[in-house]
Amino acid sequence: METLDLEQAARFLKLHPEELRRRARAGAVPAAKVGKRWVFLAPDLADYLRSFYAVPRQALQVMLGKEGNPCHLSNAARSGGSMLSPQTGNEYADLLGLKRKPSRRSITTG
Template identity: 55%
Template sequence: MGDGYRTLDLNQAAAFLRMSPAVLRQKACAGIIKGAKPGKCWVFLENDLADYLHSLYSNRGQAPQSDRVQEKKPCHSSNAATSGGCDLTPPTASKYASLLKLPTNS
């Protein structure tokens, strides 16, 4: 990329942040760490990961901030049910028919 952005996959980004890929996936899914899933794989910008680390630095010598996941948020990735590990279930056929106002067999 000509703009100087270096992209990292899930494992590379996890190594950069010194955390497990599973924890990184959870934080990315919850929106705590910036990441995208343009296809089936997570992609992270190195600059965003560095910004995330900078945000954890404490001010005035205080203890480091915690970034624990407070609550489960739905993942908005295109393929989370199969590879992201988020709790999303696809609608049933009757739900689709109802939403699309399709005729149903009685």
């Protein structure tokens, strides 16, 4: 297994050595301090670098149905789910048996 010193690891990661030292000290980059020197393992640095890769996104798969709909979301209204309107906070409190504070009334002087 290949080990790298601070300068070599900084070149590998395309970072300034001081920045790499700060990240290693903070534990952001996998490293070990042996004596007065930082030691890095090449596979660990490669894994660290890979952690910054963008998450692969699954391409939208368009499937044509019997109706010829070009998008799988075009029939979302028929997919089921609740047809009820959302309940207010007071209705939830009543259903759960929670105590609730009376609502404040606005007082205006005229």
